[in-house]
Amino acid sequence: MGFRWGIIGFGWVARDHAAPGIEAAGGMLAAVADPDPAARAAAEALGARAFPSPDALLAARCCDALYVATPNHLHRAAVEAAAAAGLPVLCEKPMAATLADAEAMAQAVRRAGTPYGTAFDQRHHPAHEAMRAMIREGRIGTPVAVRIVYACWLGPGWCADNWRADPARAGGGALMDLAPHGLDLAQFLLDDGIADIAALKQSRVQDYAVDDGAMLVARLAGGALASLHVAYNHPEHLPRRRLEVLGTGGLLLAEDTMGQVAGGRLFHDGAPVPFADGDPFARQMAAFQRFVTTGQGEFSLERDVATARWLHAANAAPLPVRAAA
Ligand SMILES: NC(=O)c1ccc[n+]([C@@H]2O[C@H](COP(=O)([O-])OP(=O)(O)OC[C@H]3O[C@@H](n4cnc5c(N)ncnc54)[C@H](O)[C@@H]3O)[C@@H](O)[C@H]2O)c1
Structure with missing residues (x-):
């Protein structure tokens, strides 16, 4: 089985760029969480499981990493939930809509000790x-x-x-x-x-x-x-x-x-x-897969928080x- 990705927020960038990128990287789009029924139907058409909320997706325990591509103000909740579940997360830019959210996300990831990257493709x-x-x-x-x-x-x-x-x-x-x-x-x-x-x-x-x-x-x-x-x-x-x-x-x-x-x-x-x-x-999805599986790669939580500041x-x-x- 390939590397299993879950996507939180299956809109434009996730559908047009991340999902094809996962396939090209040899990964698998295992699951999607999105409140929009059309987004869930698009995910199911690609063979992924589809859930109405990030919590439901996380409860299914079917992913090796998450990619977060919701509107900016929802990045924090998704990253905190991923960290609490012990899952690596690649989160879209900007890290968060507010600096307080970005700092809270960083704290959650540090506490969990899980791999994190901002999606600077x-x-x-x-x-x-x-x-x-x-x-x-x-x-x-x-x-x-x-x-x-x-x-x-x-x-x-x-x-x-x-x-x-x-x-x-x-x-x-x-x-x-x-x-x-x-x-x-x-x-x-x-x-x-x-x-x-x-x-x-x-x-x-x-x-x-x-x-x-x-x-x-x-x-x-x-x-x-x-x-x-x-x-x-x-x-x-x-x-x-x-x-x-x-x-x-x-x-x-x-x-x-x-x-x-x-x-x-x-x-x-x-x-x-x-x-x-x-x-x-x-190449970004392949690099993050490598980072999660080998620890090798140039992803850095502290560098990305500094950029957010x-x-x-x-x-x-x-x-x-x-x-x-
Ligand atoms: N790296 C890049 O080049 C790039 C390009 C475009 C967008 N982005 C970033 O990606 C993110 C998404 O942008 P977009 O253009 O795809 O937006 P979009 O509006 O097309 O998609 C957002 C999706 O999130 C879903 N959503 C809303 N609330 C949700 C929730 N609570 N849980 C799960 N899903 C939820 C929406 O239904 C929608 O399908 C933004 O942070 C944006 O800045 C990055």
């Missing part, structure tokens, strides 16, 4: 791994700055229940949703931790109670700077996924690599750099009142 994109290797080899000299644009268009009616526009359930807007990836990637690429952060938010285009854009700047412990432009107000047909690492000896540029899927382009001083094919979600510090920036059109 972009660490597992082969282009990003290639960039990290080149930086480690000194191919761009001393890294000076990471410059990220990660943006999309998310209107108020993006889906029937647009929890991303609800401050209580999301914990914030574009910053809370999109900045976790860049904050984690900057640290991953430079093998360094964040030492300071500042942010400004905007409420420019979208008519909802969360920010529709933000710019963040972070300084890493070694002295490099990282800038992140994240947005829900960015037309989708314009270039909107760009990752640069500038060093004293060169520039790495990745286009359309940030996201959930394989592909994109990588350049070193303008010259194309080939990189391996590979789906970031499938910087994320929530940035998210404390005030939301300006939207200017009249």
Whole structure:
């Protein structure tokens, strides 16, 4: 029998990316918990058992690990329940809607001593791994700055229940949703931790109670700077996924690599750099399976809580009142 996954929250990212990723990683989708009957029917169509609540799934004792992909405000309850049941858990980003929830989750996992990872799938994109290797080899000299644009268009009616526009359930807007990836990637690429952060938010285009854009700047412990432009107000047909690492000896540029899927382009001083094919979600699920079964891998609860602290510090920036059109 393959590695048995349970999924709490079988919505967009779980169905479109995690479930195929589990299959590609040689794992098995054993069970799903979701209050939505349509989500449960989708899980059953894949051969999984389906439960209306996380408690019911946990009581069935049919999983080796859980993947949590509920709206952000429900991550805490799911992770605490998993820890209490002694189950490893891979939890979607952001770790939680509030810092208090993230700290409580970390405490529950520490107490249980169970494996934990935040689902930073972009660490597992082969282009990003290639960039990290080149930086480690000194191919761009001393890294000076990471410059990220990660943006999309998310209107108020993006889906029937647009929890991303609800401050209580999301914990914030574009910053809370999109900045976790860049904050984690900057640290991953430079093998360094964040030492300071500042942010400004905007409420420019979208008519909802969360920010529709933000710019963040972070300084890493070694002295490099990282800038992140994240947005829900960015037309989708314009270039909107760009990752640069500038060093004293060169520039790495990745286009359309940030996201959930394989592909994109990588350049070193303008010259194309080939990189391996590979789906970031499938590679992430395989890596977490390995982490659970062998203890080997770069998942770290303490690193992820530290990132959550910087994320929530940035998210404390005030939301300006939207200017009249
Ligand atoms: N890593 C990535 O690239 C990535 C991409 C998209 C979303 N995410 C994260 O994944 C999470 C889910 O996002 P989504 O876009 O799939 O949302 P979604 O709204 O499409 O899916 C959420 C699912 O959770 C279910 N749910 C609600 N309450 C529940 C409960 N009490 N127990 C179990 N299930 C419950 C809903 O019915 C729904 O099916 C969020 O935290 C989001 O930030 C990460």
